[in-house]
Amino acid sequence: MRTRQRQGWKWKTTWPLHTMLLPGVAIVLIFCYLPMFGLVMAFQDFQPHLGFFRSDWIGLENFRLMFEYPDARQVIWNTFLIAFLKIIAHLIVPFVFALLLNEVRRMLLKRLIQTFVYLPHFLSWVILGGILLDMLSTDGGLVNQLVGWLGFPPIFFLGDGDWFRITVIASDVWKDFGFSTIIFLAALAGVNPEMYEAALIDGANRWRQTLSITIPAMIPIAVVVATLSLGNILNAGFDQIFNLYNPLVYEKGDIIDTYVYRVGLIGGDFGFGTAVGVFKSLVSLTLIIISYRLAYKLAGYRIF
Amino acid sequence: MHYRSTSYRIFSILNGVFLSLLALLCILPLIHVLAVSLSSSAAADANLVKLWPIGFTTEAYMVTLGNDRFISSFGISVLRTALGTVLSLLLSILVGYALSKETNEFKGRNGYAWFFVFTMLFSGGLIPTYIVVQKLGLINSIWALVLPGAMSVYNTILLMNFFRTSVPKALEEAAFIDGAGHFRTLWSIYLPISLPSLATISLFTMVGHWNAWFDGLIYITDTAKYPMSTLLQTIVVQRDLSSMSVSADEIQALSNRTVKTAQIFIATLPIILVYPFLQRFFVKGIVLGSVKE
Structure with missing residues (x-):
């Protein structure tokens, strides 16, 4: 054992490992760490032609602006609200769906259902955005045909702020509820069938078994999922919003990521855009650290 | 045994019907898109098409596949997917292997891991x-x-954990005793054992590259070099046909609803084709666990 411990330091035995790490380290250094130095822009009145060194330093001015612009404040609120509702929906819907799927005894039907519900997860928001723009159109889109058939006036799903939020959350749940179910099904697969047999002998009906065996088996993983999603409280889904929104719904549908793209990258206000991005990164980092601590405390979960 | 109770039977049937409808709801939009793309433009524009083509024609596909810009973007997507997947897999294997070592074998391990x-x-x-x-x-x-995204830390951690739990230590030590170095051990011992997980990771990476569109939008300014997802984003979502470099007549043809849906379906097709393989990997474990009743 002693020799092994000393070997850990020896260049002679470890150089291949360092060599293996080299390409990965280089990529991460260039594309992940180098940009972090660019964060100084958040404290500058950054002008691309002057660069990092000659642009004026303005301290926390960009951050002050962020909390003063009604626009920016609204955007932070939208982000939080949409992300929060998505997190809740993504906890409840897959949980219930897993419970119901667990009661399907015909394997073929179960497999078929799974095949269908996992599929949308793998489609991009460009494809789904294209499909939704077509189906939700007020000009005879399939969904509005159905709405009309039920006797209601057409709904501006993507043109009215409140409906936009509902559409965003509903379509996100539609895309991912199946895939999010996998983790709960895995928890259920780990339940020993003898527990159900024992419960049956004790006279418990299926509902009683669900309450006493199935649900308790899913609670620990639900706690982990809930705490880990805390880090996503400012991730409202750039890809989705970007492909669905339009100026009509900026007020209620614009989120931090889309705002940074529009104001920062397209509008050319690099310093301000970066400041908003930094704000988001710092809040997320703090929450991720808290959530991992919590997940470890509550459910003994660790990533390594 | 207990499944015989009448109330549970009723629940079971209703449950099966409800879940089947929910499952259908997940693929209905795709069926609708396919139906529109195969219909005549008159029927599509009059919103007559629901889930079955009306006035069946493949004209929309002919128009789409006849457009050079669309074809070349398809090629660029294939190229980026191939390059990106190979590179990403290579990096994850190398880094995953090095990080799978314990700190007493490899002192720098934790430092690298945190990096x-x-x-x-x-x-x-x-x-x-x-x-x-x-x-x-x-x-x-x-x-x-x-x-920029070549080094997937997430995939690397998955692989590292797989290496740690599934490769027998004894096998590795035997290789070292026989004089194999780290590279040799990785190639001859680790990789053959991990083929299924490597396949899973590759498939997920491929889907990710195929679907990626935003990097194309910001890093590629010459629209002739757009990958397909980005091209699709500009024409279907932004409704901006300038990237297609076509005449006014063709713009008319390309902005047609049937053509748009045909483009959407063509972009979806590769995903649908690899989906059965993808699904086999992630469902297997779960199904295996649940059949023992």
């Missing part, structure tokens, strides 16, 4: 990353779509 994990927690964000890519002169290069 990678930190990037999952904090990033420079959109604008600084864009400036780095731009300063490196990668704008309009296929490498701008491949290099």
Whole structure:
């Protein structure tokens, strides 16, 4: 054992490992760490032609602006609200769906259902955005045909702020509820069938078994999922919003990521855009650290 | 036994019907898109098409596949997917192997691990990353779509854990005693054992590259070099046909609803084709666990 411990330091035995790490380290250094130095822009009145060194330093001015612009404040609120509702929906819907799927005894039907519900997860928001723009159109889109058939006036799903939020959350749940179910099904697969047999002998009906065996088996993983999603409280889904929104719904549908793209990258206000991005990164980092601590405390979960 | 109770039977049937409807709801939009793309434009524009083509024609596909821009973007997507997947897999294997060593074998291990994990927690964000890519002169290069995301820390951790739990230590030590170095051990012992997980990771990476569109939108300014997802984003979502470099007549043809849906379906097709393989990998474990009743 002693020799092994000393070997850990020896260049002679470890150089291949360092060599293996080299390409990965280089990529991460260039594309992940180098940009972090660019964060100084958040404290500058950054002008691309002057660069990092000659642009004026303005301290926390960009951050002050962020909390003063009604626009920016609204955007932070939208982000939080949409992300929060998505997190809740993504906890409840897959949980219930897993419970119901667990009661399907015909394997073929179960497999078929799974095949269908996992599929949308793998489609991009460009494809789904294209499909939704077509189906939700007020000009005879399939969904509005159905709405009309039920006797209601057409709904501006993507043109009215409140409906936009509902559409965003509903379509996100539609895309991912199946895939999010996998983790709960895995928890259920780990339940020993003898527990159900024992419960049956004790006279418990299926509902009683669900309450006493199935649900308790899913609670620990639900706690982990809930705490880990805390880090996503400012991730409202750039890809989705970007492909669905339009100026009509900026007020209620614009989120931090889309705002940074529009104001920062397209509008050319690099310093301000970066400041908003930094704000988001710092809040997320703090929450991720808290959530991992919590997940470890509550459910003994660790990533390594 | 207990499934015989009448109330449970009723529940069971209702449950089966409800879940089947829910499952259908997940693929109905795709069926609708396929039906519209195969219909005559008159029927499509009059909103007559629901889930079955009306006035069946493949004209929309002919128009789409006859457009050079669309075909070349398809090629670029294939290229970026191939390059990106190979590179990403290579990096994850090498880094995953090195990090799978214990600290007593490899002292620097924890330092390296944190170096990678930190990037999952904090990033420079959109604008600084864009400036780095731009300063490196990668704008309009296929490498701008491949290099920035080439090192997937998430996949690397998955592989590292797999290496740690599934490769027998005894096998590795035997290889070392026989004089094999780290590279040799990785190649001859680790890789053959991990083929299924490597396949899973590759498939997920491929889907990710195929679907990626935003990097194309910001790093590629020459629309002739757009990958397909980005091209689709501009024509179907932004409704901007300037990237197609076509005459006014063709714009008319391309903005047609049937043509748009045909484009959407063509972009979806590769995903649908690899989906059965993908699904086999992630459902297997779960199904195996649940059949023993």
